[in-house]
Amino acid sequence: xxxxxxxxxxxxxxxxxxxxxxxxxxxxxxxxxxxxxxxxxxxxxxxxxxxxxxxxxxxxxxxxxxxxxxxxxxxxxxxxxxxxxxxxxxxxxxxxxxxxxxxxxxxxxxxxxxxxxxxxxxxxxxxxxxxxxxxxxxxxxxxxxxxxxxx
Amino acid sequence: xxxxxxxxxxxxxxxxxxxxxxxxxxxxxxxxxxxxxxxxxxxxxxxxxxxxxxxxxxxxxxxxxxxxxxxxxxxxxxxxxxxxxxxxxxxxxxxxxxxxxxxxxxxxxxxxxxxxxxxxxxxxxxxxxxxxxxxxxxxxxxxxxxxxxxxxxxxxxxxxxxxxxxxxxxxxxxxxxxxxxxxxxxxxxxxxxxxxxxxxxxxxxxxxxxxxxxxxxxxxxxxxxxxxxxxxxxxxxxxxx
Numbered sequence: 001x002x003x004x005x006x007x008x009x010x011x012x013x014x015x016x017x018x019x020x021x022x023x024x025x026x027x028x029x030x031x032x033x034x035x036x037x038x039x040x041x042x043x044x045x046x047x048x049x050x051x052x053x054x055x056x057x058x059x060x061x062x063x064x065x066x067x068x069x070x071x072x073x074x075x076x077x078x079x080x081x082x083x084x085x086x087x088x089x090x091x092x093x094x095x096x097x098x099x100x101x102x103x104x105x106x107x108x109x110x111x112x113x114x115x116x117x118x119x120x121x122x123x124x125x126x127x128x129x130x131x132x133x134x135x136x137x138x139x140x141x142x143x144x145x146x147x148x149x150x151x
Numbered sequence: 152x153x154x155x156x157x158x159x160x161x162x163x164x165x166x167x168x169x170x171x172x173x174x175x176x177x178x179x180x181x182x183x184x185x186x187x188x189x190x191x192x193x194x195x196x197x198x199x200x201x202x203x204x205x206x207x208x209x210x211x212x213x214x215x216x217x218x219x220x221x222x223x224x225x226x227x228x229x230x231x232x233x234x235x236x237x238x239x240x241x242x243x244x245x246x247x248x249x250x251x252x253x254x255x256x257x258x259x260x261x262x263x264x265x266x267x268x269x270x271x272x273x274x275x276x277x278x279x280x281x282x283x284x285x286x287x288x289x290x291x292x293x294x295x296x297x298x299x300x301x302x303x304x305x306x307x308x309x310x311x312x313x314x315x316x317x318x319x320x321x322x323x324x325x326x327x328x329x330x331x332x333x334x335x336x337x338x339x340x341x342x343x344x345x346x347x348x349x350x351x352x353x354x355x356x357x358x359x360x361x362x363x364x365x366x367x368x369x370x371x372x373x374x375x376x377x378x379x380x381x382x383x384x385x386x387x388x389x390x391x392x
Binding site: 023091 | 319322323325326327329330331333334337361
């Protein structure tokens with residue numbers, strides 16, 4: 001059985017989770033989707049699924065219990081989890097958030113797109129290139145997308 | 152108050168009487184040293200100096216008076232029995248005197264001179280006081296303005312902060328309305344033209360609202376000077392049709 005690719009979205013907003021899951025499924029139904037409501041839940045989920053860690057973690061910033069920046073730090077401290085690429089996926093577009101998260105090790109900072117086409121574009125590009133030149137495709141996205149993306 | 156300086160008591164007495172008859176307050180000193188001591192303690196509007204005195208002569212006293220900052224503007228009138236030569240008169244003026252009168256003097260004329268100089272000095276003093284008062288007022292007003300300005304800047308910064316947060320929070324539900332409407336439009340009502348059209352209107356209105364919120368946010372940034380953009384009016388008219 002071929003191992004399916006898996007994305008983890010850490011976000012406390014149920015609407016955003018629903019949208020992400022829906023569009024991801026439309027763009028690439030072979031990818032498994034897992035979500036967690038905050039940093040704590042995310043770490044627990046990862047610990048329970050050590051055999052099938054996600055290929056990419058999408059991380060929101062504003063969450064209860066443990067926010068995105070704290071979660072990112074924890075992820076990068078762990079020997080296993082630190083290898084998973086983290087993409088910040090948030091409503092913020094503030095430079096201090098971008099600076100902090102990039103410094104902590106996120107590979108990209110995406111502000112949640114305000115239109116559907118953008119989201120499809122982003123998820124499509126990422127899912128196609130995740131094993132192959134992900135960073136390059138993210139940079140292309142940041143040039144062509146109207147959503148605020150910094151890589 | 153006028154100060155008369157002369158080492159001879161008779162001269163002091165006669166001049167003092169003359170001045171007091173004309174309702175001036177008079178003080179006297181019998182030497183340069185005594186005069187200087189008194190000047191340190193009292194404000195005079197005119198000093199009448201005898202030139203020939205033992206010890207410090209009139210010229211020396213005058214130089215000292217003009218050297219001292221508090222008294223340097225007090226008019227000094229020299230009185231001299233001898234030393235009527237041009238160079239002595241010149242020396243008198245150079246020591247800081249405003250007039251040089253030779254004895255014997257005409258008391259009426261002397262009185263007129265004294266009146267004039269005293270009046271001029273008083274006017275200069277008044278002007279100075281007004282000037283100082285004005286400067287103080289200006290300083291106070293400037294400080295007030297500065298304080299108000301700082302308050303204004305603080306309140307403006309708070310307003311900007313608030314506007315930013317408010318607009319950010321307002322955009323959130325809008326984003327979801329737009330996204331979900333687009334999903335419904337693409338997936339669940341294909342073929343139903345009316346439904347598609349209505350959903351388009353929902354999306355258009357929502358995007359208009361987004362743009363209005365953005366404009367509100369930009370407008371609230373009062374500290375940023377507005378940039379004028381060339382705007383084609385035709386497109387605005389078409390937009391509103």
